[in-house]
Amino acid sequence: MNFPNTLSHKGGIISNMRGIVTEVMRFSLRDGPGIRTTVFLKGCNMACKWCHNPETLSLAPQLMTYPERCIFCFNCAHACKHGATVTEGFGAAARLAFYKEKCVDCGACADVCYTGARVMSGKEMSVDEVMAEVLQDTNYYRNSEGGITVSGGEATVQPEFTLAILEACKKAGIPTAIETNMYADWSVFERLIPALDLVMLDIKLFDDEAHRKWVGVGNGRVLENVKKITARLPTIIRTPVIPGVNDSAEEIGKIASFVKDLDNVEYYELLLYNPLGESKYQALGMENPFAGQKPQTGAERDALTKAAEACGKTVKVS
Template identity: 40%
Template structure:
């Protein structure tokens, strides 16, 4: 019998992950995020609606095929006059008709509505690996808790099957949702970008007041839950000793964490922006040096609670 839980908008399910929770894990990426981080490596996870991905290099050309143009009733796809096509993002409604007829997968719809049972059917395929490695299911995004009802239903169902559960969150969600998620998760991976409110808003488009409030409440009400804090180190934004010291001090003051990890910026997500018709603002940015990361990790370690 299919679950009556609401369907969730999923843009990727990644198997055999080793970096987002203990053991071998399956990561379910839920679409939609209230933040707009300028370094975001999953821009396809920001919108709360299905989006068209356009891979120009895969297109076989309108001299050979124009099925997508014919399939688009909204006239969002047109020939560019050079053998390719152009997607009018303002006209595109994300129906996916063009992607269904594209023979080379140059067009693909990012975001699929799935039920809890449909997702768990995929997750369960690797239960033997979870048992041997201590792994399980991790919800990521986007911001998974922005799809609160679905995320909670998925966590609850996974728990009922004995699957280890983890959540990767920005912390920006209703406290009611965070509280229930904390009661259903074996681990929470909590992103803290920076403490300075003005700097946070410039870099992510939103205030961090609710994020910090939720972290405090999480540590106060759920001190037994394993919480790993992560900070992506973005040169010129939060890569100073003061930035990392402030985050580490906040963690300690708020009740601590089982670990505080600083992760170097990378530009691996940049190619995705062009495929979504978006501009990547940090194309000039180089990753922080190994020396710089060592210095910042030393600061993080200095403040890291020993438990």
């Protein structure tokens, strides 16, 4: 049986399977224990209004523009066949114009932009190509008790590809993890479990209505899946703390009460608000509803930490 939402998998040779990847990040210290390689896949089945990686929301490759890096060579305007990037004016008055509504994200301009003013987010890679990068650091994984983490976007939105990467890592003796929002159908997790050593999962809000408002979908299935996965595998549970959304001791306390009854939780982690994704919204031409918000500090941070500690597990705040 194939997973739902899967990319096409026409070949019988698993290593030829291809997926859409935004980045393979080596030497990551944030995405699980030890030194890790994190494979960021494109595509998400939620739509968190505060998303720090908005370039991963859509499954399709997307153009990102950084005008401050432009040296006005006009290569991009020559390459664009869709009238989205054009030269306007003549001689010394010539300027570059970008009409986003005409852009079809073909990537031709990014191919000829050598300053990084035009870049594509998301490229097709095979499992072999991903593994060629992952296998370079096997000594580091071994010496630091690290491994590989498949992240996103959402790791389960390209489930066949994720499974193929995890299985290839297991075959190579590399410890595996995923970062997930737990919203996929349980059958997806059931398939992934044999190839997993650790699951890093988010519980963003406890209230179903609030979850629907801020994330785009309810959380009934998320909470059910969390109960099931914690019965089967070691987990790290995390809550991104977002100003005006869930940054109250009451909301964090509700999640902590839920976490209290779960097994196999290595720790519960609060991820304080991180404004780093803001430039990506500009590069994608998207509006960022949380622009200018600051991380929680001082007494606010202390109150949130205390509320989280009600879970009775180890608590981390970062």
